[in-house]
Amino acid sequence: MSIKIFSIKAVEFEHGSLDPFGFDAHTDRLARKYIPFSGTIRKPIYLLFVSYVESLFRDGYLKPKSRRDKEDIRLRLEKLLVYAWTRRHGRLRSQGVIGNSIRHVNPFEGVGGNWVVQNCYRIYGSSAELLATDELVQAYLKANRSEIRLLQQFLERSGSLERNRTFVDDLLRKLAKRRTSLFCGQLVLGRQFRRKMLRKLKEILWEAEFSSQASLLYKIFNRPKSAPKFLDRVLVSKEYPFHSLNRWFSAFILAVEADLKYESSHHLWMKADALYGEIAAPRPPSRRPKPRCWFTQADGTYRKSRDFDASGWSALIRKAEQPREGSPFYSFRIFALESLLTELDSHAG
């Protein structure tokens, strides 16, 4: 037995907990209605991967003994995917790969191993089936049925990567030969699957509220690289609720800040409430949202709580104080759709 005395290392918490008034959640909900896929979806290959793994469970190819075993299998397959990429491409910065910061990935270890908490099943899980439909998964299965046996053999092994080095080298060599396999080491999805997915994306966007501006949609698909420019127009357009919502977010944040500083805030709250009345979104957030973190609320007044994050709050203030036309309070979400379009389209040919 030995003593390990240590200081506690700072860790990052989920982004959601840095969203004191739930603005992220509201914009997400709204975006799902007006601009599908503007959330966090970036890498189409993950969408097919998540749906594929779930189908292996559903169809009885993978038979977990317990819930924990299922989680274990999922994580091991995700690690194998990332390991195949790193073997082929080395460092994977700016490629939208989850867990690329982990230096030593051991695909023979699932839950409890060295892996990020935010795995692809969490990020892509709820939305994967929208684009990676059952039809697409079946097409993939038809083309890669023989890889299932390799994956089953892989899952039967455990231990350290060093001990299984020969096995994993052999496995990846076999998988790399299958050009359309998810595990072949290619960072983009096979051409035939990309095309199917792009077709589905078009269908969904046309069916969404977003299609009221048909010309905008045509432009997006014709010039995917300019998609952010076109999509930004949605955020500032008064036809969509993002504009009014963003204006209320800014005013609300400034009013809370005045309360925190014990300054006169009456006129700021009046302004915020007036802007709240202008929100055209269905199911708008509460006029005085209950804080999720950083604050406590009593009698409609917000006060700092013990977990108050000064730097996080300053970032929100900076965004709220500099509202410019074309630079709304929340704009980052558009990037996801743009990235999805680019990755599906640029290689689709």
Added chain:
Amino acid sequence: MQARDFFQLIRDFDHSLGIYLTFPLDKEVVEKIRDSGGSRAIVLHDARHGATFDNCWDSRVLSIPAFPVQENRMNLFHSKLAVLKGEDQIRVIVGSQNLTRTSFSANKEVACLFDFPINSPQCRAIRDFLASLNCSHSLWSRAIDELTALGPVTDQTDGSVDFEFISNSGSTSIKQSFLQTLKRLEPPGEPFLHIAAPFTSQLLGEGFHEMIGTIKPKEIRLYVRSNAKIPKEVLTASIPVKVFAPSGKGRQGFHAKMIALEYPNEMVAFVGSANFTAQGFFLTQTEGGNQENGVVFRTQDKQDLMEWFDKGWAAPVSPHDWSPSEGSDSDAQLDLSPYAWAERIDASWVRLLIFLPDEKILRKVRVDGRKVMLAKDQHDLYSVNVSSKDQFLTLQISNTEPIKVAIFNPNQYEEIKSSDDVRLFSHYVLPIESWNESDLRIAIAEGGIRVGEGSDQVIEPPLLEQFYYNVRAQMRSIRRRRIPTADLLNELKTQLYEVGATSNGTQVLRLKLSQGEYSVFNDDILLCKFVLSGDKGIQLQPKQPPRVHAAIDMLYKSRGQHGATGLYLITHLVRLFDAKGWKEFSDICLRRAEEICIESRLLDFTSFLKFVRNRSV
């Protein structure tokens, strides 16, 4: 001092139960603990500082409000501890960290980690401390029993490290426990006394003089927050005193609690939850002290600890020159906000426990849209039984937004617990994991056979192939077991009589085992040879006559003749138990193998023994 990720330390230790003590708690941290593995978690927190959960992770997380053992209007449940129950060890993390976001994202905290064998004296000390806590929840006492259940056959003690787990009680303060341990350790000479604590109290009482009289320090070095007030006893002390305030990043969230005695060649240190206040360190709980705990240990590695005291502090000042900045100087001045916990009583009723700091809002509580009448439980805790068959309740307090409260189900918790129990032969959900013939047949019919790559090489009958895979899987599972217990031994005895039936006497196949190769004879005629090895499953030796299919089939098809498969399993078990040093286990296997050899006339036991012992594992 090395910085370590608390959650990684939890992830790294495979455990079935985690017990966490904290003063306040945040939902995000409990979420992160859940993400860090472990089957179940029990969190004890101060009754005035809880959190409402909209998720209880299929009843895997139980949160219990706790009070100090000797309740007093002002004292707090201030313990901070994590105990993880592994298979043969427990991991203990003692320190200053609460289960709050700030503790793990912004604060300067210090903790110690120990891994103890289950049933070691240290483990028992921690179990006794947990058992002494003021917690009446029915699952709590069972969790404490579980901590030391399935322990090793013999106690293990480890005298290589001088340390003691300490806590306070109704009649003992942390100071008294600390000084008692110090007397036992008998460190030589007069030390420098380093006291690091974010909070101090202005009056420490006589205990401080007693402590100084026992330790006889050359100098006191006090490390406190810049808003801390220097205790009167320190100001009037006859010993030189230096006061340090944190500088740089650590200025905002200095929260570590450590007392270190620096001797010329070693250090003795206390790390734990207690601040250097009367309520934290000097008073017993009867006198109004908090519920606290910590560890005292002796170490020769001075450098690590001294590095922590040397870096991140502003230049020292004398206590008389110290001018505290403004701000709260106590943990106890945290905001009090309402929280709720819901627990299922039966299929239709749920008990809701609510903490309300303000009695004015007592009549403004709505559950699922209906007003409820709350009854006083303990102090500011109120409870009500409500009817619900759902997974959640919707709670609205006063005019705030309604919140979702997840309902904890003790029955579900118990089910998960029973599935966590350590077994030698795991109870698999799927029949395919069994080696019983009927199970194998069902498994193959339902899910097909699991074969290696190159299915064209697989030899019928599939049952043997499946059996081979299942034995391999079972061996992997047993290899992970680390403690031989009487329960596991009984389980082995039962299982061994499930395999290896006797011959029916009409047709006897004999088996010859040599260097991992199985030869099957009918009378003296060699029917086939095969090996079971590697990833390829069953491999027949080249150029076998066509009757081999029938021969292997016979090994299985006739219920009376599948003793060979029993011997195959037993071979692996014996080697595994021999490698682990579980002699009693391997002896039972050999006794059963002898019975099978005699009854089935497959081969003589001496040949079997030779085969088992000659081949390396």
